[in-house]
Amino acid sequence: MADPQIEKLLIVQDRDASLQKTEQELARLPRERAALDAKIVAETENIEAARHALKAKELARKELDSEVKTQEAAIQKFRTLQLEVKKNDEYRALTQQIEQAETAVATLEEKEIHLLLEIDTEQEAFDTAKAEIDTRIEIQKRSITQLQERENNLKATLNEARASLDEARAGADSDYLQHYDRVRKLSKRPPYVARVENHTCSGCHLRVSNEVAQAVRESGEPHFCDQCGRLVYL
Numbered sequence: 407m408a409d410p411q412i413e414k415l416l417i418v419q420d421r422d423a424s425l426q427k428t429e430q431e432l433a434r435l436p437r438e439r440a441a442l443d444a445k446i447v448a449e450t451e452n453i454e455a456a457r458h459a460l461k462a463k464e465l466a467r468k469e470l471d472s473e474v475k476t477q478e479a480a481i482q483k484f485r486t487l488q489l490e491v492k493k494n495d496e497y498r499a500l501t502q503q504i505e506q507a508e509t510a511v512a513t514l515e516e517k518e519i520h521l522l523l524e525i526d527t528e529q530e531a532f533d534t535a536k537a538e539i540d541t542r543i544e545i546q547k548r549s550i551t552q553l554q555e556r557e558n559n560l561k562a563t564l565n566e567a568r569a570s571l572d573e574a575r576a577g578a579d580s581d582y583l584q585h586y587d588r589v590r591k592l593s594k595r596p597p598y599v600a601r602v603e604n605h606t607c608s609g610c611h612l613r614v615s616n617e618v619a620q621a622v623r624e625s626g627e628p629h630f631c632d633q634c635g636r637l638v639y640l
């Protein structure tokens with residue numbers, strides 16, 4: 407015959423389990439959120455690094471450009487000087503300097519063209535990567551919103567679960583409840599109130615003694631598995 411106090415404890419145990427499930431789900435959320443945040447940070451860092459590399463090349467191109475201008479100004483200056491010099495060897499020396507500067511300009515311009523092609527290719531790759539990353543970040547942000555909604559729902563569920571557990575506990579016998587709380591603390595996992603079936607405790611799956619098997623037939627006082635200490639009933 408079922409002990410009515412055990413039946414009340416079974417309700418407590420059931421609501422206890424629901425509350426724990428909600429608590430565990432809630433406890434997992436910060437880690438999920440942190441993982442999403444970290445992904446967004448990593449994606450943003452990647453794209454910023456690519457943007458930075460492109461900018462550095464653009465800067466290098468501008469420097470080449472200004473070096474070309476410096477050399478061209480020098481050529482202009484040598485040409486003006488050539489108009490003023492009287493001696494042949496001075497004139498030749500200037501011609502040599504002009505030639506050197508012109509060679510330098512040619513080399514610089516070649517480098518600049520090479521760099522421009524690189525920038526073009528990288529800009530294209532950057533634009534493609536940026537679009538993909540933006541899409542992924544958008545998806546991650548949506549997941550964060552969903553996570554927040556789930557958190558709100560779980561918090562509401564948590565409050566309901568607590569109230570419903572409190573209500574079940576209020577209806578249970580305080581002596582039985584004390585045993586329940588003690589067993590709950592000691593047992594690694596539920597159930598804390600276990601049925602005895604075929605002489606076996608359904609909590610630890612071990613055979614209970616004949617005394618316990620006999621005692622669970624009596625209602626009115628709590629009985630315990632002599633193997634694991636759980637509250638047992640028939």
Ligand SMILES: [Zn+2]
Nearest residue numbers: 607610631634
């Ligand atoms: Zn047991």
